[in-house]
Amino acid sequence: MSFVAGSLAGALVMGGVSIVPQIRIRLIVPLLQIYHGFSNLVQTRTAQHRADIHILSERIANASTTIPSPPPASVRITHHPLTSLIQSKWNDEVAGLFGTAWRWEQRAVEFGKKVLYGGDS
Numbered sequence: 001m002s003f004v005a006g007s008l009a010g011a012l013v014m015g016g017v018s019i020v021p022q023i024r025i026r027l028i029v030p031l032l033q034i035y036h037g038f039s040n041l042v043q044t045r046t047a048q049h050r051a052d053i054h055i056l057s058e059r060i061a062n063a064s065t066t067i068p069s070p071p072p073a074s075v076r077i078t079h080h081p082l083t084s085l086i087q088s089k090w091n092d093e094v095a096g097l098f099g100t101a102w103r104w105e106q107r108a109v110e111f112g113k114k115v116l117y118g119g120d121s
Contacts, residue, residue, distance in 0.1 A: 070076075
């Protein structure tokens with residue numbers, strides 16, 4: 001008996017027989033509309049992605065093999081005579097100051113040796 005009752009209930013549900021058919025239709029129609037809308041959205045997006053990937057793959061395949069590079073540094077460096085003269089003079093003055101400081105240090109060392117050890121060392 002349970003087999004017959006279960007089969008009959010399954011047939012009624014699958015056949016669309018329900019107690020209140022209008023409620024069933026009101027529930028199913030919006031769900032079908034949502035499903036079809038989502039399905040169409042997925043199909044259009046997939047088609048657009050395919051087209052975009054095709055365009056990008058063609059751009060990669062047809063890209064030029066030469067990559068433009070910046071000019072070498074020797075070309076980009078500009079020489080300014082006045083700036084070079086000022087830098088040269090500055091470097092000479094700083095070198096002179098260090099030379100003078102080194103000579104004073106040597107004299108101080110010699111003076112210290114004379115004071116500590118007496119006479120010429």
